[in-house]
Amino acid sequence: MTQMALVIDLNVCVGCHACVTSCKEWNTSGEAGSLTDIRPYDDDPSGTFFNRVQTYEAGVFPMTDTIHFPKSCLHCEDPPCVPVCPTGASYKRESDGIVLVDYDKCIGCKYCAWACPYGARELDEGRKEMTKCTLCADRIDNEALPERDRKPACVLACPTSARLFGDIHDPNSEVSRAIDERGGYQLMPEWDTKPSNHYLPRVKTEPSCGCGKGAGCGNTAVPDDATLAAQFERGQVNLAALAVHR
Amino acid sequence: MRPAFSVIFLTTLCGAAQGLLLTLVAAEAASRAFGMAVPSAFYVSGSALAVALGALGLAASFFHLGHPERAWRAIAMWRTSWLSRECIALPVFLSLAAAYGVAHWAGIGATLEIGALAAAASVALFVCTAMIYACLRFLQEWASPYTLVNFVLLGCASGCTLATACAAWLAPALVGRLAVCACLLTLAGCATRLASLARNARLQPRSTVQSATGIRNEKVEQKSRGFTASAFNTREFFHGQSGATLRVVKIGFTIGAFAVPFVLTGVGALAPRSVAAAVALAAAFVIQYVGLLAERWFFFADAQHPQNLYYQRTS
Numbered sequence: 001m002t003q004m005a006l007v008i009d010l011n012v013c014v015g016c017h018a019c020v021t022s023c024k025e026w027n028t029s030g031e032a033g034s035l036t037d038i039r040p041y042d043d044d045p046s047g048t049f050f051n052r053v054q055t056y057e058a059g060v061f062p063m064t065d066t067i068h069f070p071k072s073c074l075h076c077e078d079p080p081c082v083p084v085c086p087t088g089a090s091y092k093r094e095s096d097g098i099v100l101v102d103y104d105k106c107i108g109c110k111y112c113a114w115a116c117p118y119g120a121r122e123l124d125e126g127r128k129e130m131t132k133c134t135l136c137a138d139r140i141d142n143e144a145l146p147e148r149d150r151k152p153a154c155v156l157a158c159p160t161s162a163r164l165f166g167d168i169h170d171p172n173s174e175v176s177r178a179i180d181e182r183g184g185y186q187l188m189p190e191w192d193t194k195p196s197n198h199y200l201p202r203v204k205t206e207p208s209c210g211c212g213k214g215a216g217c218g219n220t221a222v223p224d225d226a227t228l229a230a231q232f233e234r235g236q237v238n239l240a241a242l243a244v245h246r
Numbered sequence: 247m248r249p250a251f252s253v254i255f256l257t258t259l260c261g262a263a264q265g266l267l268l269t270l271v272a273a274e275a276a277s278r279a280f281g282m283a284v285p286s287a288f289y290v291s292g293s294a295l296a297v298a299l300g301a302l303g304l305a306a307s308f309f310h311l312g313h314p315e316r317a318w319r320a321i322a323m324w325r326t327s328w329l330s331r332e333c334i335a336l337p338v339f340l341s342l343a344a345a346y347g348v349a350h351w352a353g354i355g356a357t358l359e360i361g362a363l364a365a366a367a368s369v370a371l372f373v374c375t376a377m378i379y380a381c382l383r384f385l386q387e388w389a390s391p392y393t394l395v396n397f398v399l400l401g402c403a404s405g406c407t408l409a410t411a412c413a414a415w416l417a418p419a420l421v422g423r424l425a426v427c428a429c430l431l432t433l434a435g436c437a438t439r440l441a442s443l444a445r446n447a448r449l450q451p452r453s454t455v456q457s458a459t460g461i462r463n464e465k466v467e468q469k470s471r472g473f474t475a476s477a478f479n480t481r482e483f484f485h486g487q488s489g490a491t492l493r494v495v496k497i498g499f500t501i502g503a504f505a506v507p508f509v510l511t512g513v514g515a516l517a518p519r520s521v522a523a524a525v526a527l528a529a530a531f532v533i534q535y536v537g538l539l540a541e542r543w544f545f546f547a548d549a550q551h552p553q554n555l556y557y558q559r560t561s
Contacts, residue, residue, distance in 0.1 A: 020472070045475045052472035054556065056455075058463035066469070069459055071556060084381070086320035086330035105319055108312020111329050113482060114247070117384040117453065119553025122478040128312025185460045188552065190452045191384050199460050 003077060003097035004135055005168045005196035006152070007175045007184055008070055011203055013162040015053050015068030022157030023051040023072075023133075031138040032103075036126030048124045050133040051154055067202055070163070072154070073120040073133035074187060074195030075099050081112035081121065090130070096167075097196060098137055103129045117191050135165075168196055247385075248485050249546035252310035257375055258404070258538045259303035260336065261397065262531075263296040264368040265405015266412075267343050269427070270296070271361035273409065273420060278358065286350045288417040289357070292409060293347030293364075300340045328381055332374035339367040372398045379545075386449050387549040392442035399435035400503070404538055406431050407507055408531045414514065414524035421523070425515030429508055432534070436504035439541065443496070446548055453552040468558040480557050485547040495544050502537025506530070 027050060028035040037047040051072040058065045079099050082090050089105035090112045092098070106129040113121040113130065121132045136152035139145060149156065155163045166175035175198070178184060184198035231237045270292045277284045308314040320333040342364035349357045376397035379388040406428040413420040455466045471480075510530035514523040 017472075046477060047475075049473070049477070054468060054472045055470040056459055056461060056466055057469050058461050058466045060465055065463070067459070067461055071472075080382075080384075083323075083326035084329065086323050086327045086333060087316070088323045089319075105316070106313065107316045107320060109310060109320070109329065110312075110482065111327075111378070113478070114385070114551070115382055117552040118458075119479045119483065119551075119556050123312065123482070125478070187460060188384075188453050188457050190457055191552075201460065201462070 001097065001169055002095065002167050003075075003169045003196050004140070004166070005075055005097075005175060005198065006072070006135070006155070007164040007166075007168075007178050007198045007200060009162040009164070009178075009182075009200040010067055010069065011162075011200060011205075012160040013053070013068040013070060013158075014160055015055055016159060017053050018157040018159060019070055019154035019163060020049060020051050020053055022153040024049055026136060026139070026153035027134070030136070032131060032134050034127075035131065036124050038125055046125060048122050048131055050122075050131070065202060069199075070154075071118070071120075072197070073099060073135075074118060074193075074197040075133075075135060077194035077196055078192065080191070080193055081116045084111050084115040086111070093137070096140075097169075098135045099132070100134055100137060101130050101132060103127070103131075106130050117188055117193065118195075140165075168198070247546045247549045247551055248482055249543045250310055252306050252308075254539055254542040254546070255306035256303045256310070257397070258535065258542055259299045259306065260339075260371065260375065261401025261538070262404040262408060262535060263299035263303065263343070264339065264371055265402040265431075266292060266299070266408050267296045267339075267346070267361075267368050267405070268365050268402060269406045269409035269424065270346070271358070271365045273413075273424065274358055274361055276423075277420070282419060284417050284420060286353070288413060288420070289350040290347050291416060292412050293343050293350070295408065295412065296343045296405075297340055297347065300336070300343065304336055304340070328374055328377040332371065332378060335367060335371040335374045339364065339371045342367045369398075372401060384453065384552050385549050386452065387446045388545075390442065390445065392438060392445060395438045396435065396442060399431060399438055400538055400541065403428065403431035403435045403507075404531065404534050407511055407527070407534050410511060410514070411524065411527035411531050414518065414527045418519045421518035421527075422515050425511050425518075425527075428511045428530075429515075432504055432508045432511070436500070436508075439504075440500070443548075451550060451552070453555060455555050455558075458552070458555040468556075470561045471557045471559055474560050479553060483551040483554055483557070487547060492544070492547060495540050495547070499537050499540035499544060503534055503541050504537070507534035507537070 024035060027033055035048040039045050054069045054071060056067045056069055058067060075098055079092055082092050087105045087107055089102045091100060093100055108123060108128040110123055121130055124131045140150050142150060151165050155165045164175050164178055166173040168175050170176060178200060179198050182200040184200050186195040186198060270289055311317055320330055323330040324334055346360045346364045349360050376394040380393040383389045410421060410424040410428045413424050459466060507530040510526050514527040517523045
């Protein structure tokens with residue numbers, strides 16, 4: 001069983017919202033569109049978005065961490081929004097585990113949104129139909145696109161590659177390895193919805209070199225070769241140290 | 247949760263209709279057992295009222311839908327969805343309640359058998375309606391047997407009060423006994439509703455901002471929800487009312503749905519054959535119904551949706 005999902009690296013997300021705008025741009029004109037924008041240029045705009053980037057602060061000042069946190073549908077393996085739908089409009093696609101809405105069957109009762117603890121679904125104000133992240137179902141298998149573009153729009157837009165896309169049931173996939181190696185976790189595990197999307201935790205990165213201490217970067221661990229020729233012989237040229245020497 | 251008025255009217259109107267029909271059938275069974283003569287006009291007008299209230303509730307439910315013209319599709323997923331089951335149970339209940347009234351009006355026999363079927367449909371509808379809310383496990387205020395008990399008892403109490411008011415006009419001999427039942431049901435509904443309020447006040451939310459984001463730190467605070475305007479998530483799941491308003495509504499429905507109807511029904515039963523009694527009993531139902539509207543409003547406003555953890559601050 002394939003289960004496509006996003007793995008989001010909170011360590012490198014810079015909170016630029018490029019995934020938000022690229023998602024809206026693709027999906028408003030794709031199969032999931034159009035996505036309503038009401039009063040877009042007035043003081044109280046309102047519109048449908050499948051993806052948001054939120055910002056959290058952890059810790060007590062001055063020892064705080066700012067964490068940018070993209071949130072979209074998590075494509076749960078046991079999605080609580082699917083069985084409650086009275087018409088069968090909400091479904092989990094067997095072939096790849098994506099949770100989708102058949103818009104033509106949706107009666108706009110909002111019950112699926114009530115049944116989602118993550119707030120991942122939005123009723124489109126103009127269409128009066130439930131909408132949600134489709135993992136760009138109209139991109140990922142789209143043979144009209146070059147193969148490298150068959151990924152969700154948000155993944156392609158991310159400038160820091162904070163979003164990985166793949167099959168979390170394939171133990172050798174990039175996403176499964178990232179989850180294993182980096183301690184990927186799920187949101188609100190207490191409700192047993194088994195979200196497919198995982199998050200890679202933020203990890204404090206200690207400087208690997210001794211910047212600011214001593215004469216220069218990395219020179220504590222490196223034997224103090226006086227000449228460039230000796231360093232060349234060893235195959236490790238410490239240009240920074242050389243610059244200091246001069 | 248933001249209270250949805252269409253759903254408030256649906257559940258209270260249908261609840262009263264179901265309670266009324268259950269009372270009619272119980273009254274018929276009891277009067278037959280004890281050999282009392284009850285004019286059939288009581289059953290005919292009672293079931294007509296039940297059908298009218300239920301139909302109004304059904305009509306109200308359409309206002310909840312974004313696409314009411316597709317509502318017929320809602321019967322499809324009865325295997326998994328309590329909402330779908332409700333969409334089937336409601337028309338079945340309405341048809342059986344209508345059949346019960348027609349059987350009495352036309353003088354066809356087997357009224358009690360039809361009544362038993364209608365009563366079963368009424369109970370089934372109570373279960374379906376309550377389970378729509380009780381089955382959402384992460385809405386902890388709703389995910390409790392109290393939800394089912396309260397939907398049944400409050401529906402039966404208002405229905406029985408209405409049946410007593412009908413009896414004051416059409417079958418005065420029944421008023422005394424029905425009034426006792428109405429008072430007992432109102433009292434029981436009050437007890438379980440207060441118990442559920444006490445339970446909800448003690449609830450500890452299982453989801454926290456830490457479990458919602460997975461950030462491991464004792465102090466995690468949202469600095470931005472990611473947008474400055476309003477959105478579906480900020481409108482649908484926040485009622486936007488102050489704590490003071492909630493307290494007023496809570497006290498209001500305790501008085502309106504329980505205390506006042508209890509007293510009025512009791513007073514009406516003291517002089518069952520007077521016009522004043524009929525007026526008092528009708529007033530008891532109207533006041534109880536308005537009280538139950540407030541109760542259902544509070545039922546929604548009381549529920550804290552875990553998604554709200556993601557929408558705490560604009561920026």
